[in-house]
Amino acid sequence: MDDTRAHRGTRSWTPALAGVFTLVLLAATLEIVLDGAVGHSPLIPKSPGIASWLSAVGERLGYRVFLIALLCYSGAFLGILLLARRISTRWAIALTAALQLIVFVGPVLISTDVFSYIAYARMGVVHSIDPYLHGPNAISGDPVYRYVGKDWVKVATAYGPLYTLLSYPLAPLGVVGALWGMKLEALLASAGTLALTWRCARMRNLDPKLALIVVGVNPLWVIYGLGGAHNDLIMTLFLMGAVALTLASEMAPTPDLGRARREMYAGAAVLGATLIKATGIALLPFILLRRRRLAPLLGAGLAAVLLALIAYIVFGVHGVDIVSALNRDAAFVGTDSFPVEIAHLFGKPGVFPVDHDLLKAGLVLIVVHLMWRTWRGYDWVAASAWTLLAIAVTSTWLLAWYTLWSLPLAAISRDRRVLYATLAVQGLFIVHQTAPLLAPVS
Amino acid sequence: MSKSPSASEQGLAGSPRDRWGWLPEWARPLERERRGLGSLRLAETTILILLAIFLAVASVNDIVQQTHVNHRLSADLLTWRTLTGHDYVNLDTEQDVKTHSTRDTVCGNVSPGAPGERAQVCLMLAGAVVKGVRSVSGGYYLPPYRADLRANRYGCFGLAAEQALCALGSPPAGSSPSPSLTLGRP
Numbered sequence: 001m002d003d004t005r006a007h008r009g010t011r012s013w014t015p016a017l018a019g020v021f022t023l024v025l026l027a028a029t030l031e032i033v034l035d036g037a038v039g040h041s042p043l044i045p046k047s048p049g050i051a052s053w054l055s056a057v058g059e060r061l062g063y064r065v066f067l068i069a070l071l072c073y074s075g076a077f078l079g080i081l082l083l084a085r086r087i088s089t090r091w092a093i094a095l096t097a098a099l100q101l102i103v104f105v106g107p108v109l110i111s112t113d114v115f116s117y118i119a120y121a122r123m124g125v126v127h128s129i130d131p132y133l134h135g136p137n138a139i140s141g142d143p144v145y146r147y148v149g150k151d152w153v154k155v156a157t158a159y160g161p162l163y164t165l166l167s168y169p170l171a172p173l174g175v176v177g178a179l180w181g182m183k184l185e186a187l188l189a190s191a192g193t194l195a196l197t198w199r200c201a202r203m204r205n206l207d208p209k210l211a212l213i214v215v216g217v218n219p220l221w222v223i224y225g226l227g228g229a230h231n232d233l234i235m236t237l238f239l240m241g242a243v244a245l246t247l248a249s250e251m252a253p254t255p256d257l258g259r260a261r262r263e264m265y266a267g268a269a270v271l272g273a274t275l276i277k278a279t280g281i282a283l284l285p286f287i288l289l290r291r292r293r294l295a296p297l298l299g300a301g302l303a304a305v306l307l308a309l310i311a312y313i314v315f316g317v318h319g320v321d322i323v324s325a326l327n328r329d330a331a332f333v334g335t336d337s338f339p340v341e342i343a344h345l346f347g348k349p350g351v352f353p354v355d356h357d358l359l360k361a362g363l364v365l366i367v368v369h370l371m372w373r374t375w376r377g378y379d380w381v382a383a384s385a386w387t388l389l390a391i392a393v394t395s396t397w398l399l400a401w402y403t404l405w406s407l408p409l410a411a412i413s414r415d416r417r418v419l420y421a422t423l424a425v426q427g428l429f430i431v432h433q434t435a436p437l438l439a440p441v442s
Numbered sequence: 443m444s445k446s447p448s449a450s451e452q453g454l455a456g457s458p459r460d461r462w463g464w465l466p467e468w469a470r471p472l473e474r475e476r477r478g479l480g481s482l483r484l485a486e487t488t489i490l491i492l493l494a495i496f497l498a499v500a501s502v503n504d505i506v507q508q509t510h511v512n513h514r515l516s517a518d519l520l521t522w523r524t525l526t527g528h529d530y531v532n533l534d535t536e537q538d539v540k541t542h543s544t545r546d547t548v549c550g551n552v553s554p555g556a557p558g559e560r561a562q563v564c565l566m567l568a569g570a571v572v573k574g575v576r577s578v579s580g581g582y583y584l585p586p587y588r589a590d591l592r593a594n595r596y597g598c599f600g601l602a603a604e605q606a607l608c609a610l611g612s613p614p615a616g617s618s619p620s621p622s623l624t625l626g627r628p
Contacts, residue, residue, distance in 0.1 A: 289471075292462075292471055338497055338501075340504075341497075341500040341501055341503070341504040342497075342500045344500070344503065344504050345499065345500045349542040373475075375471050375472075376471070376475065376476075377471075377472035377473060377474045377475035378475055393497075417486075417487065424494055425497075428497055428498060428501045431501055431502075432501050432504060432505060434505060435505050435508035435509050436512065438505065438509045438512075439508075439509035439510075439512035440512065440516070441512045441515045441516050441519070441535075442516060442519070
């Protein structure tokens with residue numbers, strides 16, 4: 001009786017609690033966006049004034065306000081996750097949509113990457129310069145150049161040829177037009193990923209509301225991923241497309257032509273993700289081990305040939321050479337990466353080449369273990385999520401949006417450990433940002 | 443006590459008709475995991491928990507270190523402002539990333555203007571933070587809009603002069619004069 005009463009008591013509190021968490025999520029997002037619109041902040045890249053109409057309300061965004069808003073958002077996100085099963089579907093969808101739209105209309109947040117995307121597109125389309133051979137400093141007279149991050153002006157693009165081709169139609173729109181185009185691409189990719197996450201959760205008899213909230217309300221997804229219009233969201237869209245097609249083929253009652261076609265499309269979608277960002281390839285071995293059929297491999301192979309041919313025609317051999325771009329990026333070292341944090345823990349100033357080798361060896365061991373487990377019946381979606389998470393954790397160059405790769409897969413995984421692990425890694429990433437809050441430099 | 447797998451758990455893998463039948467049983471693919479893998483799962487979970495604790499400790503340690511660095515950088519800025527008498531916000535701070543010492547260099551305009559628009563005075567700071575400031579061990583000047591490279595530096599004093607960090611003997615045309623500033627704590 002007491003348990004029932006307590007349960008009823010909790011249920012009666014649910015709408016009020018959910019309302020509070022929703023208000024905190026919306027308020028924190030609005031705070032970041034409105035203050036960010038004022039500009040002149042180390043957290044807001046120099047940008048054309050696309051959100052200046054919002055700037056009358058806020059104040060210059062400093063680290064302190066941003067970090068407090070981010071921590072409040074993260075706390076409310078955990079709260080709403082705990083209530084996910086009890087809130088209505090309409091509420092979950094409305095909250096997710098509202099957060100995404102608030103960020104969409106605001107300024108570019110945290111990162112200058114989107115201006116590199118635009119610069120590479122303008123190099124190819126406006127200036128006829130191969131972005132796989134030169135950095136944006138080759139177009140130093142172009143209006144976008146002043147917005148490119150100073151660390152990246154000499155760096156040729158590391159993105160896949162499919163992404164570069166997708167960005168080309170935006171180049172003639174000018175910097176502001178291209179920026180809105182990139183933001184719209186990111187919003188649509190996010191919405192598509194969320195729709196597919198919902199669909200896949202239902203196909204797996206998991207709670208789609210929980211999966212939607214895990215991804216669509218996630219602070220790093222909304223503030224960092226969508227806020228920075230990162231192309232990682234387009235990669236996750238392709239990955240989730242591949243997962244949805246593979247799950248649909250699994251559910252088909254008998255082997256038929258439709259099933260083989262879906263598996264081929266799934267393989268092609270993985271290849272599409274890979275040609276956006278090379279890490280997308282992580283999904284393919286697990287689909288092959290699960291399906292144990294040639295169709296996904298055939299789809300991936302045909303897509304690879306077709307896209308490589310197009311990339312070769314447009315960019316030459318450098319556009320096809322994803323491996324060298326991947327090797328170059330793997331050598332980067334950033335202060336937010338776990339290997340660097342571990343090096344500091346042991347009193348070393350940073351990571352050395354031998355550490356890179358050890359990390360690669362560790363990653364290979366993890367992937368081999370997961371492949372063996374998948375062969376012996378382990379959930380292939382969970383194995384894919386673990387692999388993408390392991391890539392992010394072992395990388396010496398960890399950015400917030402790298403932790404998004406595994407998130408939609410973890411949300412629909414049958415092994416809840418990978419979801420907890422992904423959220424824990426994201427939590428540690430957020431905690432690691434808080435030093436300016438504890439000891440501001442002024 | 444692990445149960446032996448049912449036919450459905452093994453899927454077609456256990457069937458003689460299966461194309462993987464030539465593999466030994468332990469290596470055949472399964473549609474679903476066998477029951478009785480609790481010990482493997484337990485081992486994985488234990489490793490994951492230990493790894494999570496390790497990463498958490500590394501993250502917290504890094505934040506603590508970063509707060510110490512931030513405390514030191516704040517003292518650097520205050521020292522520069524106190525010694526030059528300019529209460530500027532936009533100062534450039536550079537840490538010693540080559541030898542990983544705690545010697546920092548802070549540069550700022552000698553007169554009001556946008557960052558880098560005027561000649562810059564750079565101070566080399568070292569030692570512990572005492573009463574919110576650090577000790578000045580040396581310094582040099584830079585012409586407007588020039589990077590902090592040896593080729594652009596002039597007016598070295600203190601440690602900068604001892605280490606010959608300046609390539610220019612006198613201020614280039616249009617640059618400010620280069621009086622030596624007081625060494626030690628301001």
